[in-house]
Amino acid sequence: MATDYQRRTAITRLDVSAKQSTLLSETIAEWLKGCQLAADIGWRNEVRSKSDLQSIAYDEIRENTDLKSQHAILGVHQAADALSSVAERRESGHEVSKPVFSSRSMQFDERTMTVFDDGEVSLSTVSNRVRCKLRLPSETDGYQQKFLNSDEWELATSTLKPRGGEYYLHLGFRKPIDESSEEPTPENRTVLGVDLGIENIAVTSTAHFESGNRLRAKHRQFERIRGDIQRTGTRSAHLTLEQRERREKRYTRDELHKISRAIVEEASSYGCNCIALEDLEYIRESLPSGKEFHQWAHRKLVEFIEYKANEEGISVVFVDPAYTSRQCSECGHEAAKNRKTRQHFHCQNCGSKANADYNAAKNVGLAAVRCGQQPPQRTGHGQLALKSGTVTPNEGFTPYTPSAGIEAEDTDKSRCS
Ligand SMILES: [Zn+2]
Structure with a gap:
């Protein structure tokens, strides 16, 4: 039986020279070309197992790209994974299309990447290896170091992603799950609280905001077109409508996939082993009537x-959402007046001010942390991940160490709409 692994991701920026940056960029371009070639071949031949695809696609990738052998193999495996997940979706009755590799990122494994004790990494490229510094926090207890210095966690497949002219390495770590090692119990979990809404479709307790604007704009546009088409009422008009309906669904699903991926990445990058969401039944009730679209979008999300x-070994729990929007996440004071407007939260007791969705996300997370504690003493060590540290009820706040170079720190409340 294959070993099951618990997986975590630690994100660090890389210190690369202009020349190295160009080389990495070229390598990513070749990687995408290789993955696409493999996906095309697999799609055409209805092959999706890694070994089968490797036997029919490997030579073609080596001939048509500058990828070295191990990257050609990794590319085939990535394409095989994409083809498998497409096949699974088709089997569960979804409409699917050929995987397209357009997102600029690439994978490295232990053969194409070496992390050295001096905090440097060497990456295989289409030419010479690039060796550069990991921009890790200077303190020894940054969450990245926890994994890098651990005897339990081993380096696994990692992802290189360019962003804003910089390169980030999403270092993958894994450790085997054995019978004796416990799954996160309510007492030891680190929770990411998530509030779902319409204007901000998702906000986390670490202040990561996912705007719902694009989805809403697209949906409104579609509703307008639907009105127009229904008025004309011809058969061809209805065919157009069906086509557009399918296109809208596809667009929305893609957006929701991206948003869900961002939330789970946020949980990973803050070392959370649990994501807390409000109970869906309530979310459904709390939405204005005639908002079937948003209900559907929330359910899908x-x-x-x-x-x-x-897939990441993170559990998901649902909490009773009573008062999450009206309670102060700082002092616990609960009053309708705290919620000044839809967007602004202002505690009438302690004066704390916050974006209302952000305050709600912290409450959702705290509810999950509290429900894991033993009622009389409340002695659990569950904690809530916040932007700047973690908080354990009764034990207080633990700040994260100064973390220059951590991508997560780029997430700022200014992104809130
Ligand atoms: Zn308060």
Whole structure:
């Protein structure tokens, strides 16, 4: 039986020279070309197992790209994974299309990447290896170091992603799950609280905001077109409508996949082993009537988050959402007046001010942390991940160490709409 692994991701920026940056960029371009070639071949031949695809696609990738052998193999495997997940979706009755590799990122494994004790990494490229510094926090207890210095966690497949002119390495770590090692119990979990809404479709307790604007704009546009088409009422008009309906669904699903991926990545990068969401029944009730679209979108988003979290070994729990929007996450004071407007939260007791969705996300997370504690003493060590540290009820706040160079720190509340 294959070993099951618990997986975590630690994100660090890389210190690369202009020349190295160009080389990495070329390598990513070749990688995408290789993955696409393999996906095309697999799609054409209805092959999706890694070994079968490797036997028919490897030579073609080596001939048509500058990828070295191990990257050609990794590319085939990535394409095989994409083809498998497409096949699974088709089997569960979804409409699917050929995987397209357009997102600029690439994978490295232990043969194409070496992390050295001096905090440097060497990456295989289409030419010479690039050796550069990992921009890790200077303190020895940054969450990245916890994994790098650990005897339990081993380096696994990692992802290189360019962003804003910089390169980030999403270092993958894994450790075998054995019978004796415990799954996160309510007492020891680190929770990421998530509030779902319409204007901000998702906000986390670490202040990561996912705007719902694009989805809403697209949906409104579609509703307008639907009105127009229904008025003309011809058969061809209805065919157009069906086509557009399918296109809108596809667009929305893609957006929701991206959002769910971002939430799960946020949980990973803050070392959370649990994501807390409000109970869906309530979310449904709390939406204005005639908002079937948003209900559908929330249900799908939760489904996608659960699926992706499960893959990362992160549990998902649902909490009773009573008062999450009206309670102060700082002092616990609960009053309707705290919620000044839809967007602004202002505690009438302690004066704390916050974006209302952000305050709600912290409450959702705290509810999950509290429900894991033993009622009389509340002695559990569950903690809530916040932007700047973790908080354990009764034990207080632990700041994260100064973390220059951590991508997560780029997430700022200014992104809130
Ligand atoms: Zn307060």
